[in-house]
Amino acid sequence: MSLMDKLLDLDQRIIYAMLFIALAFPILHPIVLPMDIQAYSQESFDFADSIPDGSVVLIEGGLTAATYPQGGPGLEVQIVHMLRKDVKLVFFSIGTETAAWTVTAINNALARLPAGVAAENGVNWVHMGYVPGGESGTAAFANDIRSVKSEDHFGTPIDQIPLMNDINMASDFAAVFWWGGSEGSIPYGVRQIVTPFGVPMTGMCTTNEVPNYSPYINSGQLHGIIGGVRGSAEYEYLMSMPGLALGQAMATNFGGLLWAFLVVLGNVLYFIARREGGNK
Amino acid sequence: MQIPIILTAIIGILMIIEFFFPMPTAMTSLNVTLRSFVTIISAAALILGTLVLTIYHGKKVGTKSSEWYYSIIYIAAFVITAGLGVINVRDTTFLWIYNNMTSPIGAALYSLTAFYITSAAYRVLRARNWNSAVLLVCALIVLLMLIPVGAILFPPVVPIGTWIRSIPSGAGFRGMIIGTSLGIMGLGVRVFTGRQKEHLGIREERRKE
Amino acid sequence: MAIIVEGRIFGLIALLVITGSIVYYMQKAYSGKIPKLRRLQAVDVIDEILGRCVEMGRPAYYLMDTVSMDTPSILAPTVAAFQILAYTARRAAHLGSKFFVPVTQGLAYTIASEVVDEAYKAENKQDELKLEETVMYLPDGADRMYIINHMWSDEMAGAFFLGSWYHKAVIFTENAARVGAMMLGGTDTTHNIPFLVAICDYSLIGEELYALGAYLSEDPTVSASLAGQDIGKYIAALLIILGSILITIGMDIKGLLSM
Numbered sequence: 001m002s003l004m005d006k007l008l009d010l011d012q013r014i015i016y017a018m019l020f021i022a023l024a025f026p027i028l029h030p031i032v033l034p035m036d037i038q039a040y041s042q043e044s045f046d047f048a049d050s051i052p053d054g055s056v057v058l059i060e061g062g063l064t065a066a067t068y069p070q071g072g073p074g075l076e077v078q079i080v081h082m083l084r085k086d087v088k089l090v091f092f093s094i095g096t097e098t099a100a101w102t103v104t105a106i107n108n109a110l111a112r113l114p115a116g117v118a119a120e121n122g123v124n125w126v127h128m129g130y131v132p133g134g135e136s137g138t139a140a141f142a143n144d145i146r147s148v149k150s151e152d153h154f155g156t157p158i159d160q161i162p163l164m165n166d167i168n169m170a171s172d173f174a175a176v177f178w179w180g181g182s183e184g185s186i187p188y189g190v191r192q193i194v195t196p197f198g199v200p201m202t203g204m205c206t207t208n209e210v211p212n213y214s215p216y217i218n219s220g221q222l223h224g225i226i227g228g229v230r231g232s233a234e235y236e237y238l239m240s241m242p243g244l245a246l247g248q249a250m251a252t253n254f255g256g257l258l259w260a261f262l263v264v265l266g267n268v269l270y271f272i273a274r275r276e277g278g279n280k
Numbered sequence: 281m282q283i284p285i286i287l288t289a290i291i292g293i294l295m296i297i298e299f300f301f302p303m304p305t306a307m308t309s310l311n312v313t314l315r316s317f318v319t320i321i322s323a324a325a326l327i328l329g330t331l332v333l334t335i336y337h338g339k340k341v342g343t344k345s346s347e348w349y350y351s352i353i354y355i356a357a358f359v360i361t362a363g364l365g366v367i368n369v370r371d372t373t374f375l376w377i378y379n380n381m382t383s384p385i386g387a388a389l390y391s392l393t394a395f396y397i398t399s400a401a402y403r404v405l406r407a408r409n410w411n412s413a414v415l416l417v418c419a420l421i422v423l424l425m426l427i428p429v430g431a432i433l434f435p436p437v438v439p440i441g442t443w444i445r446s447i448p449s450g451a452g453f454r455g456m457i458i459g460t461s462l463g464i465m466g467l468g469v470r471v472f473t474g475r476q477k478e479h480l481g482i483r484e485e486r487r488k489e
Numbered sequence: 490m491a492i493i494v495e496g497r498i499f500g501l502i503a504l505l506v507i508t509g510s511i512v513y514y515m516q517k518a519y520s521g522k523i524p525k526l527r528r529l530q531a532v533d534v535i536d537e538i539l540g541r542c543v544e545m546g547r548p549a550y551y552l553m554d555t556v557s558m559d560t561p562s563i564l565a566p567t568v569a570a571f572q573i574l575a576y577t578a579r580r581a582a583h584l585g586s587k588f589f590v591p592v593t594q595g596l597a598y599t600i601a602s603e604v605v606d607e608a609y610k611a612e613n614k615q616d617e618l619k620l621e622e623t624v625m626y627l628p629d630g631a632d633r634m635y636i637i638n639h640m641w642s643d644e645m646a647g648a649f650f651l652g653s654w655y656h657k658a659v660i661f662t663e664n665a666a667r668v669g670a671m672m673l674g675g676t677d678t679t680h681n682i683p684f685l686v687a688i689c690d691y692s693l694i695g696e697e698l699y700a701l702g703a704y705l706s707e708d709p710t711v712s713a714s715l716a717g718q719d720i721g722k723y724i725a726a727l728l729i730i731l732g733s734i735l736i737t738i739g740m741d742i743k744g745l746l747s748m
């Protein structure tokens with residue numbers, strides 16, 4: 001096998017090692033580079049910022065261990081954003097693991113709240129926990145919360161939660177934030193909450209899923225979207241609360257540039273090999 | 281077997297009617313109750329997979345077939361974790377297992393995607409013909425648009441990449457969404473008319489005569 | 490009081506027309522007039538892949554990723570994947586190819602076991618089938634490393650990635666490509682179609698998965714359903730063209746569609 005052939009069919013372990021170094025180095029030794037805010041992220045942030053103070057919003061916490069590094073920091077900052085505006089938050093999740101990670105997000109967000117911001121469980125926020133049934137469960141929840149949940153995630157009966165006194169269906173919320181992670185569940189919210197009840201919605205998904213939701217954004221069914229770690233980093237940047245997402249986004253700079261370098265290198269080698277094959 | 285099929289059809293049609301037509305309160309309450317049944321049944325279905333896996337590994341240990349010792353590890357992990365969860369799902373030991381073992385492993389497995397995508401991109405994204413060249417150029421532009429520093433290094437990628445993502449890519453995805461949605465409608469009709477029974481765990485071979 | 494909920498009239502009309510056409514074609518199919526489906530290249534590809542596996546003496550993997558019997562958006566491709574599995578398993582039994590089908594959901598595992606068992610019985614090769622080794626239940630999460638490791642240790646020669654694919658698509662397909670397997674991929678999850686198209690040797694895009702399932706199963710119901718769905722596509726195409734023209738000349742059609 002010639003050197004050219006070896007380079008064209010480069011051992012994947014070498015590629016993995018290069019990528020590992022490109023991602024690990026900026027995380028261990030943070031390097032801050034300038035950043036542009038994407039239109040979808042700005043739209044999502046502006047939508048959240050436009051929620052009237054004192055409203056009640058519904059948040060679907062759909063992050064798992066796998067997607068929490070991408071969306072967790074953004075969700076935490078959004079919780080701080082909303083609580084600072086005195087917006088009341090009702091959380092729910094359509095997965096068992098995601099319900100647990102939503103608790104993590106809430107706890108981390110509460111730890112970052114400025115002094116004096118009200119954040120009492122049951123008054124300013126409540127976590128209704130796991131709602132089984134996927135899209136069907138979402139539909140049931142949207143139509144009558146008490147038909148599917150009699151207590152919150154921590155076991156408090158719903159009738160003992162002051163925040164839930166006047167809340168029982170989707171139309172009682174001013175907006176929906178769907179932090180779907182990689183669930184692919186944003187269409188559930190669009191179909192079961194936005195379309196039937198007319199409640200405006202924005203969401204979060206992993207970076208590779210953003211093109212999937214472009215049609216919903218273009219048609220106005222979604223007000224922007226937070227895309228992956230960069231979207232979370234942009235939310236942190238817009239809130240002036242730098243955190244883990246910004247650090248990771250800086251790492252993605254190097255990972256992405258390495259990716260582009262490898263693709264260009266692969267093509268250059270390919271054309272050289274093709275020309276050499278033609279000359280022979 | 282007719283009863284589940286008839287129930288599926290009646291309940292499904294009730295849900296559709298409720299979406300399009302104003303209904304009296306009694307009917308709406310009935311639909312609310314029926315939807316709450318879904319949440320209970322879905323929760324019960326989680327147990328099935330766990331039972332299947334436990335029986336499989338139990339048989340492996342019983343017959344000492346290949347790599348049966350790994351099955352002992354599974355059974356021990358299952359008994360300990362499930363036992364702690366049943367006793368108290370908010371127990372600190374159970375949460376410790378979840379936060380320090382399950383979650384990091386899940387995150388690590390998901391992160392494999394990044395490495396495989398890079399390896400695949402190096403191998404696959406080559407301008408072998410016009411189609412591949414277009415794919416390559418679009419992929420590079422959108423990638424540079426997505427990385428935070430890309431727009432600073434190469435400003436034109438933002439308007440071009442946004443156009444690619446919103447217009448041709450959005451149009452393509454829209455077409456695929458329409459096709460997939462129609463497929464789901466077709467499935468719905470087949471399920472309501474009892475022609476498709478896979479959701480009941482039944483397979484029927486129907487061939488053209 | 491309105492007869493129909495405001496803003497949903499257009500949706501109701503579309504639903505009635507499309508479901509009506511599906512029911513119409515299904516009725517026609519029962520009276521013997523079954524719509525003809527064009528033969529997809531993938532049918533020959535299945536034999537090509539299995540033939541390669543037999544020649545090289547290595548197994549073929551049939552992977553479906555996410556399978557669910559209670560989520561409609563996942564049930565549709567899952568059903569198609571089972572229909573294709575029935576044909577592929579039968580061809581594997583006929584040609585004598587080793588076959589491996591890992592499944593990550595309990596109910597789907599029982600159905601897949603039944604499909605493969607029936608396929609081998611139909612070819613009178615049930616003695617050659619070790620069902621527990623051929624169809625395996627692997628919990629979601631643990632399946633990744635098991636399948637990747639066995640792809641290398643088995644040096645598989647062929648792979649089918651059919652069903653509802655999410656992020657695992659790129660992991661398994663790239664690994665299979667590095668092992669040197671010939672691959673057929675197909676999914677309807679829009680954001681993973683590009684991965685399968687780019688990496689697999691042959692691919693099915695979106696609805697082609699349903700069409701292949703219908704063609705191979707020779708199920709008149711599914712074929713008729715596809716014909717009815719095509720009416721929906723014609724309507725969608727007509728509305729897109731009409732809407733584009735009307736918006737270009739300055740008419741606002743949003744009000745019309747939100748009746």
